[in-house]
Amino acid sequence: MTKVLHISTECYPAAKAGGMGDVVGALPKYLNDQNVHTSVIIPKYTTAWIESKKWQKIYDSTIEFGDLVVKFKIKKLKKSDLGFPLLSVDIPGYFDRSSIYLAPNGHGYEDEAERNILFQIAVLDWICGDKKSFDLLHCHDHMTGLIPFMIQHCPKYNSISTTPTFFTIHNGQYRGGLDWEYRHYLPKYNLEHEGLLDWDGLMHSLATAIKCAWQVNTVSPAYMQELKQEFGSLTSLINHETRKCTGILNGIDHEVWNPKTDQYLDIKLTDSINTFKQKNKSQLAGDHNLYKTKMLVSFIGRLAYEKGSDLISEALDIVMSKTKDISFILLGSGDATVADQLTLADQKYKKNVRSIITYDEALAHKIYAASDFLIMPSRFEPCGLNQMYAMRYGTIPVARYTGGLKDTVPDITVGGNGISFDHATAGELAHAILRAKVIFDKKKELYKLRYKICALNFSWDHAATNYAHQYNLLINN
Numbered sequence: 445m446t447k448v449l450h451i452s453t454e455c456y457p458a459a460k461a462g463g464m465g466d467v468v469g470a471l472p473k474y475l476n477d478q479n480v481h482t483s484v485i486i487p488k489y490t491t492a493w494i495e496s497k498k499w500q501k502i503y504d505s506t507i508e509f510g511d512l513v514v515k516f517k518i519k520k521l522k523k524s525d526l527g528f529p530l531l532s533v534d535i536p537g538y539f540d541r542s543s544i545y546l547a548p549n550g551h552g553y554e555d556e557a558e559r560n561i562l563f564q565i566a567v568l569d570w571i572c573g574d575k576k577s578f579d580l581l582h583c584h585d586h587m588t589g590l591i592p593f594m595i596q597h598c599p600k601y602n603s604i605s606t607t608p609t610f611f612t613i614h615n616g617q618y619r620g621g622l623d624w625e626y627r628h629y630l631p632k633y634n635l636e637h638e639g640l641l642d643w644d645g646l647m648h649s650l651a652t653a654i655k656c657a658w659q660v661n662t663v664s665p666a667y668m669q670e671l672k673q674e675f676g677s678l679t680s681l682i683n684h685e686t687r688k689c690t691g692i693l694n695g696i697d698h699e700v701w702n703p704k705t706d707q708y709l710d711i712k713l714t715d716s717i718n719t720f721k722q723k724n725k726s727q728l729a730g731d732h733n734l735y736k737t738k739m740l741v742s743f744i745g746r747l748a749y750e751k752g753s754d755l756i757s758e759a760l761d762i763v764m765s766k767t768k769d770i771s772f773i774l775l776g777s778g779d780a781t782v783a784d785q786l787t788l789a790d791q792k793y794k795k796n797v798r799s800i801i802t803y804d805e806a807l808a809h810k811i812y813a814a815s816d817f818l819i820m821p822s823r824f825e826p827c828g829l830n831q832m833y834a835m836r837y838g839t840i841p842v843a844r845y846t847g848g849l850k851d852t853v854p855d856i857t858v859g860g861n862g863i864s865f866d867h868a869t870a871g872e873l874a875h876a877i878l879r880a881k882v883i884f885d886k887k888k889e890l891y892k893l894r895y896k897i898c899a900l901n902f903s904w905d906h907a908a909t910n911y912a913h914q915y916n917l918l919i920n921n
Contacts, residue, residue, distance in 0.1 A: 446915060447577065448475070450484045451567055451591060452584040453560075454544065458530060459491050461544045462746065463694070463829050464584055464614040467663065470697040471911065473527035474904035478912035483578075487539035487563050488519060488532035498522040499532065503574045507565050509558075510629050514538075516566045518574075533566045535559075550780070557622050560587045560649070561629045568594060572603050579919050582610045586620030589653035590630070593640055596656060598631040608918040611657035613650070615826050616671055616678070617750060620649030644677050651678060654685055658918050663827035664848030665691035670824070692911060693851055694827040695904030701836050708809035717838045717894055720813070728814035732798045734771045739884040741770060741877060742815040742839070744808050744830055747778030747786070747801075752821030752844065757785040758870035759821075763877050764793055770881060773811055774799045812837040816890075817880045823868045825849050835861060835897035840883070840890075842876045844868055852902070856883075861897050 454460055456469030472482035488494060499519035507514045517534040524530055533539070538559045547553050568591065571578065583591050592609040595601045624647055627638075643651030654660055660682075662668040668691035671682050682689060699705075703713035703720065711727060713720040729736040747753040753776065763770060774786050774797070786799035800807065812818070818834040820843040827848035831841040841862035843849040854860030863883075865876040883890050 446480045446579050448482045448580045449578045450582045451588045453587045455484050455486045457493050459489050474908035480912050483529040485531040488534040490540050490542050503570050518570045564591050580608045584612050585614050586649040589649035592656035593652050597633045597637045600631050608658045610659045611653045613662045621646035660689045662691045663694045664851050666850040667826045667847040695907040696832045696902050698903045701833050703837050708806040724813040738771045740815050741772050741817045742811045743774045743819050745776050747776045747782040750823050752823050752868050753782045755821050755870045757789050759873040760789050762874035772797045777803050815839045817842050821873045832902040838894045838898050
């Protein structure tokens with residue numbers, strides 16, 4: 445059996461800030477069916493989930509970190525029902541925080557660079573010090589991007605220098621560019637290879653991973669093509685490394701996202717999808733003082749520029765000027781300015797708009813079950829999982845034609861799964877919502893599309909097969 449270690453700063457349900465957490469929390473389970481035994485290692489934060497579990501220490505050591513000597517421990521979850529072994533790197537003072545990336549002031553931690561470097565060194569020190577044997581190391585995003593370089597060019601890791609490394613770009617906008625002053629934190633390396641760390645005049649984690657990893661993938665085929673065309677200063681690099689670059693579309697966990705068994709739903713799918721939708725909409729609308737029979741449009745996600753959430757308020761004004769026969773429920777947290785805009789829209793359209801500024805996993809499930817349409821006005825979207833969750837629950841996506849949304853939400857005019865629009869503007873978003881209203885009013889067309897998208901299979905099975913195939917190519921090379 446192939447043994448793979450996933451190295452990540454997120455893993456649902458232990459620690460999640462975005463889609464990477466969902467991926468790392470689900471893909472390993474499905475790899476088991478591909479004869480791939482997968483373990484996951486993450487930092488040991490003090491999230492509620494992590495704190496509620498019992499952990500067993502399996503290794504402890506120290507790291508010479510600049511002028512410091514830093515203690516760390518590797519701990520293993522004692523009883524895991526996750527479907528894979530979960531390990532954590534316990535580094536007191538660096539990761540024992542309840543938030544993964546953001547300090548209380550809403551900005552990233554000032555010691556983010558030190559944290560990421562320490563985490564990567566600790567993982568490799570443990571593998572070598574405890575003589576662990578893995579056939580492949582799968583690294584996720586720039587926070588683990590120095591690992592492919594270190595195992596090849598730091599003498600202390602010679603024992604694993606031929607271990608293949610697989611690197612996944614979940615979001616290429618976050619690149620981990622570091623000032624060169626941080627180089628003294630790395631284990632000693634041959635200076636003739638220092639150029640591999642350099643890009644844009646920085647010690648560049650993402651660029652280093654693209655250069656040094658044996659295989660690089662994005663979480664959808666369309667996003668990889670976009671990176672080759674629109675990746676700014678990294679476009680030339682990823683085109684230079686194109687022979688080892690591919691795109692594998694993410695999946696979703698059909699055990700977690702199942703309208704028939706969803707633990708968060710009071711009303712589960714037992715017979716007709718239309719009855720399921722109507723009953724859940726009635727309950728949600730009653731809970732949040734919205735109309736129970738009007739078309740319900742939702743947004744679920746981070747209030748961030750990349751998600752196009754700043755377009756929603758203006759789009760609501762346009763839609764409301766055309767018709768009041770639509771209700772909106774908006775769930776998310778993030779940018780304070782966008783949050784204020786959505787709160788004002790709530791106050792302005794009290795009977796039609798409900799804005800809930802928070803992260804609430806349970807409520808998100810209820811909204812997917814109740815909504816008729818889900819808007820995703822993303823400026824870029826490496827894959828997107830929300831559209832897959834939505835379709836699983838009979839909710840039709842209204843999505844900008846970008847990244848993974850290209851792969852999963854072709855427009856209904858070409859026999860697709862939802863409504864697609866080209867440009868990230870409030871006007872195009874509003875027009876797409878009004879197109880959705882036309883479909884909603886034609887019940888036969890609405891119901892036909894609902895049944896179609898519910899039958900689509902976005903499970904991890906297909907993706908896991910692709911990952912296992914890529915792993916085997918590297919291992920047997």
